Amino acid sequence: MALLLRLLPLALALALGPAATLAGPAKSPYQLVLQHSRLRGRQHGPNVCAVQKLIGTNKKYFTNCKQWYQRKICGKSTVISYECCPGYEKVPGEKGCPAALPLSNLYETLGVVGSTTTQLYTDRTEKLRPEMEGPGSFTIFAPSNEAWASLPAEVLDSLVSNVNIELLNALRYHMVNRRVLTDELKHGMALTSMYQNSDIQIHHYPNGIVTVNCARLLKADHHATNGVVHLIDKVISTVTNNIQQIIEIEDTFETLRAAVAASGLNTLLEGDGQFTLLAPTNEAFEKIPAETLNRILGDPEALRDLLNNHILKSAMCAEAIVAGMSVETLEGTTLEVGCSGDMLTINGKAIISNKDILATNGVIHYIDELLIPDSAKTLFELAAESDVSTAVDLFRQAGLGTHLSGNERVTLLAPLNSVFKDGTPNIDARTKNLLLNHLIKEQLASKYLYHGQTLNTLGGKKLRVFVYRNSLCIENSCIAAHDKRGRYGTLFTMDRMLTPPMGTVMDVLKGDNRFSMLVAAIQSAGLTEMLNREGVYTVFAPTNEAFQAMPPGELNKLLGNAKELANILKYHIGDEILVSGGIGSLVRLKSLQGDKLEVSSKNNVVNVNKEPVAEADIMATNGVVYAISSVLQPPAIRPQERGDELADSALEIFKQASAYSRAARTSVKLAPVYQRLLERMKH
Helix, strand or coil, rough: CHHHHHHHHHHHHHHCCCCCCCCCCCCHHHHHHHHHHHHHHHHCCCEEEEEEECCCCCCEEEEEEHHHEEEEEEECEEEEEEECCCECCCCCCCCCCECCEEEEEHHHHHHHHCCHHHHHHHHHHHHHHHHHHHCHHHEEEEEEEHHHHHCCCHHHHHCCCCHHHHHHHHHHHCECEEEEEEEEHHCEEEECCCCCCCCEEEEEEECCCCEEECCCEEEEEEEEEEEEEEEEEEECCCCCHHHHHHHHHHHHHHHHHHHHHCCHHHHHHHCCEEEEEEEEEEHHCCCCHHHHHHHHHCCHHHHHHHCCCCEEECCCHHHHCCEEEEEECCCCCEEEEECCCEEEECCEECCCCEEEECCCCCEEEEEECCCCCHCCHHHHHHHHHHCHHHHHHHHHHHHCCCCCCCCCCCEEEEEEEECCCCCCCCCHHHHHHHHHCCEEECCCCCCHHCCCCCEECCCCCEEEEEEEECCCCCCCCCCCCCCEEEEEEEEEEECCCCCCCCCCCCHHHHHCCHHHHHHHHHHHCCHHHHHCCCCEEEEEEEEEHHHHHHHHHCCCCCCCHHCCCCCCHHHCCEECCCHHHCCCCEEEEEEEECCCEEEEEECCCEEECCCEEEHHHHHCCCCEEEEEECCCCCCCCCCCHHHHHHHHHHHHHHHHHHHHHHHHHCCCCCHHHHHHHHHHHHC
């Protein structure tokens, strides 16, 4: 019964649907931030909100959880102050803000919320005050007193010199002919103002900030008898031009204008939508090498990628940025947008010179540096920003630079600079061919590589792909960083120089004098053919010194017993290819003998069965060879394991005997076989 009572509310909620749950409708980001500020202020009494104030300014913010603990806005320190939440006021002698503000008309409410200058300018017009005091339902986005004071003198003079036209129209543009609360203010919506039905652009960001034509909402939802008042931090003005039209009329966008026309993006920038254009100035284009600029301007696809990398998918006003955030461009790349004091930053750089230029279909920020995406770059340009400059210099010295700067579809396997800490190889025919084998004949993406895949190089080799739990390797070299995909080429950053296979495992062993005794042993054990044919082997190859370190009697006994020798050698051969970059902390590799080898790696030292490897990753067409300094011994069979094996053998013999027992009754030929099985069972 108790369980039924506990489940009853859940059953009712499921039956009646989301509308019947206790949580009610989802709160907007602004309401959530206000709720958090209220929670932080409740120790000071009812209806008290904690706000963060930028030190040395009058700028205040309702706080979310992250900002509360960081105590910073745009990298600047804040102090916490406590004040009445919107719609409440203090009562002398009582704690907190227990009293709701008395409802009055819009005109009176302007004074309550701290917009007395708006009241003053309303008085100067002949028509607006009676409207604000009369019947109806209106919304006014009222500029704060500081907002009016910050207007340029010439703008303010033009307004107050013609109060019944310019000033009246400006104030009416701040008004909507119905009540609009914050829960209705959706991101990207437009409200119709009371001035010529001109649109007011609303943006409601996930961090709780709401902007009105890029002016920040300071105090919201102050109810009046004939509407609602929202306090904002700027005087807003009508917006008439779209993004493309602004580009057309601004002299500083001459190069951008030509680039947009050549790319065909003008249709997008003059159409419907809400975008952010990070608009490069003429100066930004002049900062990059002329060769690079001409190449991009002459390549329609690269040019389009470049411009799309400057367009965000939604309008982003500067006031919405109070900390770092990731935003996606039309190109599909991610930019880190942040702020440092009053300056906006892109990828950590303060390159925005003019912000919040409003258009009918979004907002423009001027930037003084081009944001060139990887997709518009050559391999040379990609490498210049990566830790692979030494390898790229080798390509240039070897006369192979055209492969990295032309329109050839290739993938560059570029070793990290640290690979060459002991020096670079001399440029000769062998080195040049090795470098060509670091260029794959197609433009790849690492996410599409698969285990066992073969890749053709410009040097004529076939390279294999190995996929391990925590690494992705091409032959002996593993990918060390996310790949960068350029206009024609892709850059794979690799952890070492690649060594293409030069023959089978037997070819590798025969070609190295260190393994002459091992080669003889393999031949004696009859394993030569296996190690010459196609396969996937990891061979831990004892050197001559390893065999010579064995006691002479034990070595002679081993070499004189082909069966035991084959068993020992098979224990040195794993049944898959395991390069050192795929080992991780510990891998148990099954040997051809049946037992498992324990292979580990620490501080770039590979160990097998806790014995250090002398040389790793000697690549062969059918496997990989590790040189080791000792002969590995299979683990001794424990008595319990021996008993298990005997039990398994006896069971198999019993099954065979049972089968032959039935058959022997009808076959004279099978009777002797049955007798021999019975003898085996006795033993």
